[in-house]
Amino acid sequence: MVPGIQYPPGTQFPTLKRTPRVTGQGAERYNPREMEPHWQTVWDENGAFVVDNDDPRERYYVLEMFPYPSGRIHMGHVRNYAMGDVVARYWRARGKNVLHPMGWDAFGLPAENAAIERKLNPRTWTYQNIEAMKAQLKSMGLSLDWSREIATCDPDYYRHQQAMFLDMLAAGLVSRKKSKVNWDPVDMTVLANEQVIDGRGWRSGAEVQQRELTQWFFRISDYAEELLAALDGLTEWPDKVRVMQRNWIGRSEGLRLLFALEPDPRIEAKSIEVFTTRPDTIFGASFIALSPDHPLTCTLAASDPALAEFVAECHRQGTATETLEKAEKRGHFTGLHVRHPVSEGETLPVYVANFVLMDYGTGAIFGCPAHDQRDLDFARKYDLPVLPVVLPPDLDPQEVEIGDEAYVEDGTIFNSGFLDGLSIEDAKQRIAGHFAERMLDGRPQGVVEVNYRLRDWGISRQRYWGCPIPVIHCEVCGTVPVPKKDLPVVLPEDVSFDKPGNALDHHPSWKHVDCPQCGAPARRETDTMDTFVDSSWYFARFTAPDAATPTVLDQANAWLPVDQYIGGVEHAILHLLYSRFFTRAMKATGHIGIDEPFKGMFTQGMVTHETYRNGKGEWVPPTDIVLETEGETRRARHAATGEAITIGSVEKMSKSKKNVVDPDEIVATYGADTARWFMLSDSPPERDVQWTEAGVEGASRFQQRIWRLVNEAMAIAAKEAEGGAGALDDEALAVRKAVHRALHQVGADIEGLRFNRAVAQIYEMTNTLSRYVGLVEAAPRARLEVLVEGVERLVQLIGPMMPHLAETCWQVLGREGLLADAPWPPVDPALLEDDSVTLPVQVNGKRRGEIVVPKGAARELIEKEALSLDAVARMLDGKPPRKLVIVPDRIVNVVV
């Protein structure tokens, strides 16, 4: 035991169930291949990371987005989980009861693809992958509580999801309605938007059709306002993510406005209802445009072949290339007219237009070309009037001219009768009041309304490998929920993927059941749930993974919200928004007591790598490359053939560009600690990081350097231990200060998730200690305790990042128990203070020198010292300074 180093009272080092065997103490090189599996076993056998729900200490929940079991982890996982593990190990050392679980987002399409392509059962394929990936994750040495592992494809998980679905159905949070989907007529399946490429199915290549299907929806749009408003409270989320969600929800205030139709024998409707956010421009209206899917359009198209053809064209355009969406504004005149609601005696033509969406607002708009670009494009094409009604500031009415660009800025209303002279805001209010008082078709002509872009969340998937939706369709009783006692509705295992379409639907017997209400033969719902449902509550399940109910309220409420959630920015909208909604829906059905699932959110950047191509332009993997450096230029050639290789741009690691680096190989070569360390160093965690061979080697060298430093220090300590304690000399004091500054900084940086800065601090501390080792050897009077304390603190600081190495060093230092159980070292605040301070001295804002003065020195002293500097005196040239700025303990600026 090293003298002079005190642990806080109450510090306990538990006895190990198994005495760790440290090999290699004093060895030249640290061998991660031997030590990493060793410590993983020790942690495992000691249950070092198993969490007790009854532990009275303060709780901390850190969670990384759980992976899809694709079969192999990639570097993105390594980075994500390395960050989460630093947070988990840090807070554990700080004495919190830390929950850090892991599970599998195990339902989804790839399993079915494997079934089709390789004749593997999706379940078999998935569980094989889970096993493989679990082994990989374990080799990373993460401080996970594996006893809480869950897989969403496990009936013990999805039975609870089904139960909650039923509760939400009963609570009116679920609805069933018709909706348009992308239908692949060859695969006989519904495609997600991203599976539609240039209007064709990604697998079959067949032209995708728009079909109306009756689907299940979560009524997330009922929560639009709340989800939007609550974003302000999520102060530990990245602004970027909050902005993205805000835009996605897309709140807009406007007016629902009725236009009276001129009578027409073809139709019964007496009015058309539009939604507008610019009712102030009503006097500038020059046409009405209906969506191709508007009910009125459908009625008219039935007797108007030309219109029907136009509508069909619009539909084709809808599915075809999204990139050509800058498409021309096109329309078709219906022959109908409406009365202008404010300009007496005038009428407006009614068009069907390709740019009007049915599922926003009312599916109809009024066009005011002067102040809306789309409307202007349309008006120019069909030669409709363009009347400006907003006068730009500093312009006379006569000067206003609308060319090809609509005027959308602020101004004063003109050309608008009783609205003239009002601001846009005032005019909106005035016109809303005006229409609110008028009746048309038996209701107020105008109603103020808030609209959202956010639509209800369609969860029906015509797929086998998902959570079955627990309802039964009965010809007599209609849609009947499966009684809770019959849950789970389990997926059949004997499925065939020989036929295209939904394997669940094709199963010979599964869907045939008796109606739970009337007993008549009925049919199970064969749609399964969107996998985003699975991931919308797994964080809650982790708090009581074996409970007979979806959650145990006490536990869920005690652990949640997740203190720190970490994952990729690609989930900034859907997963995070769905989870926020689902948590509220769980609250409404009594499964949880909170609104927001994630208190702290962090989105980490991607892992990138250089790309390489051979002479034929083919991608070449980094493992086949030898890099050569000649002065400043880098060259690459093929390792086997010697062929010259072109070094390309740095891209996100992807199979298609072959610039992936396999974590398994890195762990086998350098060890997990090296990979983790490298992923945390250099780049700020929210930014992309470039994987380079040189970088990994640097990390690996640092690992060895720590190892040497610790062993060297201990070797010296062993020799000198009996020597008397001398005075604490200046160098020793300086080292102690550096050590405590590093302790302070690293702690703060980890808490702020600034891992790259924490790493830099540790490097600096290591440099200090390395230099000090030399001093101690040359002059034994310097106190050893300082060195040993420093080295020990260093080991503790690297603990969250390179846990295996740290644990090994902990043993070398002769500490009892596991570092994983040891408390975070305390900082001595006295050592953070200096009694003298170095002040830079500027002349006209440029640094010319520096002075050392006592902390809090009097102005007079600082002034005297500063002005007597050679450089300052020279610049002053004998004259007195024009001004002297002294910021206490910071800087001096002499103005000449």
Place this chain on the structure above:
RNA sequence: GCGGGCGUGGUGGAAUGGUAGACACACCGGACUUAAAAUCCGGAGGAGGUAGCUCCGUGCGGGUUCGAGUCCCGCCGCCCGCACCA
């Protein structure tokens, strides 16, 4: 088009309005070695000077300030998100 972010040495990046380039990678020089690797020591933003030093320098142009990488205005470039949302 709208919204957001970023722009600093050869490279990744540091820097509460207060010494720009911490720390690392790469590079160069030296020590050790028969040699190499590893390791250790040292150098380094650019230009000029033997040197003490001097000038320039955080995408570009202005501004605020004793002082700007940081704040404000206007550009340029790159990245990300949304994209006909009335």
